[in-house]
Amino acid sequence: MSSKTKHKQKYYSDSCTSSESSESSESSNSSSENTTETKYNPKKNCNCNKRCKSCNKSCDKKCIFLFNSNDKGDKGEKGDKGDKGDKGDKGDKGDKGDKGDKGDKGDKGCDGKGDKGDKGDKGCDGIGQQGERGEQGERGEQGDKGDKGEKGDKGDKGDKGDKGDKGEKGTSKTVIVFSSGKNISSQNFIGLNDFSTDFESSAVVIPYLCTTGRLAFSIKKLLSNESYKATLYINNAPTTLSVTIADGSTSFSNLIIGNVTINPLDLISIYYETSDNSVVQDGVTASLTLLIS
Numbered sequence: 001m002s003s004k005t006k007h008k009q010k011y012y013s014d015s016c017t018s019s020e021s022s023e024s025s026e027s028s029n030s031s032s033e034n035t036t037e038t039k040y041n042p043k044k045n046c047n048c049n050k051r052c053k054s055c056n057k058s059c060d061k062k063c064i065f066l067f068n069s070n071d072k073g074d075k076g077e078k079g080d081k082g083d084k085g086d087k088g089d090k091g092d093k094g095d096k097g098d099k100g101d102k103g104d105k106g107d108k109g110c111d112g113k114g115d116k117g118d119k120g121d122k123g124c125d126g127i128g129q130q131g132e133r134g135e136q137g138e139r140g141e142q143g144d145k146g147d148k149g150e151k152g153d154k155g156d157k158g159d160k161g162d163k164g165d166k167g168e169k170g171t172s173k174t175v176i177v178f179s180s181g182k183n184i185s186s187q188n189f190i191g192l193n194d195f196s197t198d199f200e201s202s203a204v205v206i207p208y209l210c211t212t213g214r215l216a217f218s219i220k221k222l223l224s225n226e227s228y229k230a231t232l233y234i235n236n237a238p239t240t241l242s243v244t245i246a247d248g249s250t251s252f253s254n255l256i257i258g259n260v261t262i263n264p265l266d267l268i269s270i271y272y273e274t275s276d277n278s279v280v281q282d283g284v285t286a287s288l289t290l291l292i293s
Contacts, residue, residue: 172292173213176204178270180283187277189233190270190286199236203267206290210262213289215241216255217270220282223248226275230286233269234262262290 180188180195188195191202217230231242243256262268270286 169293174210174290174292176268176288176290178202178286178288180272180280180285182283183279183281184272184283185277185279186272186274188272190230190272190284195272195283199233199269200267203233203236203269206262206264206266206268208264208292210290210292212241212258212260212262213291214255214257215243215286215288216253217243217245217284217286218253219245219248219280219284220252222250222252223280224276224278225249226278228274228284229272230284231271231273232260232288233271234260234266236267238271 177192178190179193180190181193184190184195188197189199189202192204194202196202212232215230215232217228219228225247228245228248229242230244232239239260241256241258241260243254245251245254268288270288272284272286274280
């Protein structure tokens with residue numbers, strides 16, 4: 001080159017930070033000289049050993065690499081991030097602005113309620129055509145027994161039935177009445193409108209086989225508070241069929257039911273007695289029911 005070229009030196013530190021300074025190899029009055037600067041790109045990583053090929057210095061030392069203004073050097077590696085700068089001083093607080101004027105009141109908005117719509121028309125009927133008749137279902141189970149029906153009308157008279165079997169032999173009844181007449185005293189047999197201390201004088205004869213049913217006895221009216229008794233005798237012997245009026249002042253009649261067998265041709269009579277041997281002026285009476293088989 002005919003003219004001297006001004007070089008700009010770049011210094012690379014081991015942290016890949018750079019500082020720039022301009023040194024002139026000639027005097028500073030050579031303003032017409034062409035000066036070209038090659039800048040370091042800090043976005044790339046720095047490799048000191050690569051940059052300082054002409055300098056046998058380790059990377060922990062400063063290494064100067066002189067760039068020719070005309071020759072484009074290799075792109076430098078990105079330098080390390082620089083130290084954070086000091087925090088600047090806090091600026092002064094600004095003055096408070098004036099309060100703005102109050103705005104005018106806005107107009108009231110319109111009501112948003114619309115008019116009620118008209119009632120819609122009635123829809124069409126949705127009934128379709130009647131479907132075909134379905135098949136008959138299966139027979140259901142038998143239902144519960146129904147309530148008893150009302151009584152029907154009386155039917156016509158039926159035909160005469162066949163003659164029935166002969167019935168069993170029935171039982172007939174007969175009643176023998178015994179009466180003493182007047183003024184009977186105790187320990188006498190009652191006959192047929194008389195009385196006697198002798199059994200045979202007041203006895204009656206029975207023509208068929210029978211059993212006793214009821215024996216009724218009465219003194220006809222209320223008397224003293226003594227007891228009065230009547231007993232059936234058969235063939236001048238007492239039986240178990242006996243009836244008593246316990247108190248003649250409260251009752252004058254009584255009866256008893258009992259079964260005593262009487263054979264054909266037996267003699268029977270009613271024996272009367274009282275607890276005080278008093279005389280009954282109007283007499284006494286008894287009736288005996290016989291059941292004939």
